[in-house]
Amino acid sequence: MYRIARALLFLLSAERAHRLGMTLLRWLGHLSGMCRGMRARTLAAVTYDASVKVAGLELAHPVALAAGLDKEAEAVDGLLALGFSAVEVGTLTPRAQPGNPKPRLFRIPEHRALINRMGFNNHGAANAAEHLRARSWHPAPVGVNIGKNKDTPLERAVDDYVACVDTLAPLGDYVVVNASSPNTPGLRKLQEPEQLTALLRAVKERLSRVAPGKPLFLKIAPDLTPEAVDEVVDVALACGLDGLIATNTTIARPFEHPLAKEAGGLSGAPAREPANAVIRRAFARSGGTLPLIGVGGVFTAEDVYEKLRAGASAVQVYTGFIYEGPGMVRRLLEGLGPLLARDGFRSVREAIGADHRVPPPAAAVPERQASHPQA
Template sequence: MNPYDLLFRHVATRVPAELTHRVGVTALRAATPLLGGAGRGAPVEAVRAVQAMGLRFANPLGVAAGYDKDAEGVRGLARLGFGAVEVGTVTARPQPGNPRPRLFRLPADRALVNRMGFNNAGADVVAARLAEVRARGAGAVVGVNIGRSKTATDAVADYRYSARVLGPHADYVVVNVSSPNTPGLRDLQGVDALEPLLAAVRSEVGATPLLVKITADLDDDGVDAVADLAVAQGLDGIVATNTTVARTGLASPPDVVSAAGSGGLSGAPLVEPARAVLARLRERVGDRLTLVSVGGVDSGAEARARLDAGATLVQAYTGFVYGGPAWPRRVLEELT
């Protein structure tokens, strides 16, 4: 057992999950000048770079949206070895998110349950931070994931504002319509609602690559419909998948699962659903879109399985939380 595993098991699990996360992001930001090229080196650099959406990714492993909501740790995450950092989810206006506690661990499943509710500093603040990151050099491809403000009455206008403000500072933009923690958000995955929304965001971001993020809970017809729409509208890719509201097949005791309550489940339990959606998308769109696979990626072997199954890129969040700061390097070493 490595030192991080001991720290996580005996210290971190005794502290509320959101506080641990906050401390981690703060520490990463403070330590960035000291990291130097800590995430680099021969094993990492041996992983083949990926050309996708007109961008060059130093490697196919990225940080999924949700870890660095407010663009506070982009440069530090890049120095740990990630080839891409997806910031967000960011909304047009700042919002506090749902009441705490709202982030829970299921260690027996190497999983998390969250109902954060898009807590973030808002598009204007994040855009200013990203401008500074770009000026200093990010060290990785930077994506921005945008979502609907909880109080927005006009979803299209709300997303349009975020896209207008954040698009100039992003290497790519992801439209998130799949979080279970904003009431009514997943309704936007329906083609009738999604079509005008994507068209509006595209009009704001111009040539910046545009993707949509979908949930693991879509049925096959829903996946096909979103895939067909993405191709028809000239999107650059699909991020699959977001968290799930399902709770089947968990190893955690029922009382632990019940105590965590509602929200999106992430981590190892998403392996099979995420693989299934990836396979469906690959069959439907072939190589016409960049497919970013996320959900249960916790090792180099799993990352390789997704790439072999048709993903262009992979992302992780929960695997990184359980694996610690050395985890990206271990995954990339396994990929070599």
């Protein structure tokens, strides 16, 4: 069914199709009985222990929705109806801004990828707060992803993040600092240790005052060197961060295509392994003590399982959802169970970080005794 719908949607420009999809999800969200029934049917596909706990957040299973799809927190209930274990909204900025000029969103179906340079287009934190405040159904955590306005100087970036915390943190279940989008000039400089430390300490201090106990995550880029990943992990641990979201879109172009020259962040299947590399490095650096949410190139149950074994406690999808459609969560959950059973795991939790665990050495085999008496 979705293949037909996708073919029709893909006749529209990527951004017009996105807008139509969000409108339909927003309408769905008003049908509370249907939402509850749809969610229950999807979760019924879980016939094994799929629950995970990430920085204190209780998730029914490890498949969540990444930020970027619902920028305005307008379709949260419709998205939760599809079975996601959590939904992250944004990126949101203190003031409304139009984002970058159109066109700014490009599909590359041959590579199951998207390129976007949206530029944090949103109607502002206060508008999203109204949408969140109006919700009455809360079956799963909702995160708020925050950033700075494009025209805010980098030296004043902290002010924007803190303002977003004031407006949104009391209404979300967790907060994500986005310092890794490639589409706001200079933003990734905030990932440098000194600036990152100042930013995270300021945000965490304000969060402790306006929404004590809410987990704070940092979303990082896949383009960091291994040494830079180590630095980010060290800063996150020193600042008492609750976890990392790894990763955002990449500026790399690992394939030839007429659209590859378009500026912006690449997401989808080509981002899978770069994201996994960051997850592995961050897990190893923290010794598994810093919770990770893996993002990038998730299309199949095998992709989910790979990220779990690499060290992610949960995964988020975005581009895969665009290509795979509303039945994606159910298919991923149905496919994940056999993978766990194949490797002897009784729960999703047992698989987290499995690739980092050294298998026990094989037991020594005693030499076979001679079958004839010694001379």
